[in-house]
Amino acid sequence: xxxxxxxPSWVICKSGTSVKIECxxxxxxxxxxxxxxxxxxxxxxxxxxxxxxxxxxxxxxxxKDKFLINHASLTLSTLTVTSAHPEDSSFYICSAxxxxxxxxxxxxxxxxxx
Amino acid sequence: xxxxEQSPQFLSIQEGENLTVYCNSSSVFSSLQWYRQEPxxxxxxxxxxxTGGEVKKLKRLTFQFGDARKDSxxxxxxxxxxxxxxxxCAGEGYGNKLVFGAGTILRVKS
Numbered sequence: 001x002x003x004x005x006x007x008p009s010w011v012i013c014k015s016g017t018s019v020k021i022e023c024x025x026x027x028x029x030x031x032x033x034x035x036x037x038x039x040x041x042x043x044x045x046x047x048x049x050x051x052x053x054x055x056x057x058x059x060x061x062x063x064k065d066k067f068l069i070n071h072a073s074l075t076l077s078t079l080t081v082t083s084a085h086p087e088d089s090s091f092y093i094c095s096a097x098x099x100x101x102x103x104x105x106x107x108x109x110x111x112x113x114x
Numbered sequence: 115x116x117x118x119e120q121s122p123q124f125l126s127i128q129e130g131e132n133l134t135v136y137c138n139s140s141s142v143f144s145s146l147q148w149y150r151q152e153p154x155x156x157x158x159x160x161x162x163x164x165t166g167g168e169v170k171k172l173k174r175l176t177f178q179f180g181d182a183r184k185d186s187x188x189x190x191x192x193x194x195x196x197x198x199x200x201x202x203c204a205g206e207g208y209g210n211k212l213v214f215g216a217g218t219i220l221r222v223k224s
Binding site for chain 1: 120149154155156157158159162200202209210211212214215216217219
C-alpha cells in the first residue's frame, strides 16, 4: 500500500515552454502533498506544500508564478513549470502525506530544458 | 529555521567494513526518518524513529535517535556493494514538513 506515482518519469522540452508534472496517490487519499527539487548528488529541497482545495504554500525563494501547483483532488497534485529555462532542469519529486502523517515519495521526474 | 547537519557527505569503503552516518541538529524533532535513494528514483523509507533514545534494527542497519530527539545515527555492519546509494535523514518539523540533511553518498567496493 501507500504508492505514489509521478508522470512523466522524464521530459525534455525547449526553453520557454511549460511542462506539467502529475503526482498521484494510488491507494490512499492525501490531504497534503509536497513538491521537492533535487540537484545531482544533493539532498531534496522543499519547494512547496500543496493542500487539497486550497492554495499551495511556497518556501522562501521559490517563485510561485513560475512553479504553479494545483491540488484539485485528494489523489492528484500537479506542478507546472512555466516558461522553463535550462536552469530549471532538475529532478522533481513529490510526496503524499496520508492520514498517518507519513510522507510517501514518488519516483521522481527528470526535467531537461534545452 | 530547523536544520539537520548530516555527515559524512561521502563515504567509500571496502566490502565488510562498518560505517556510521550522523545527523545532528540544535532543534527537536517529533520524529526522524532515514531514507535510501538510488539514482533516478525517489527516496525509499528505511525507518522512522519517534522516541528519544530509541534504537531500531533492520538487518545489518541500526538506527538510533538521541535522547533529546535532536540527533540520530545510522550504523551499517559488514557493508555490502548492495548498500551503495544516497542515504538521507529527515526530521519532521513544523506543519509535518520534512527537513532533510545534505545526504551521504555511500560507495561500497567489492
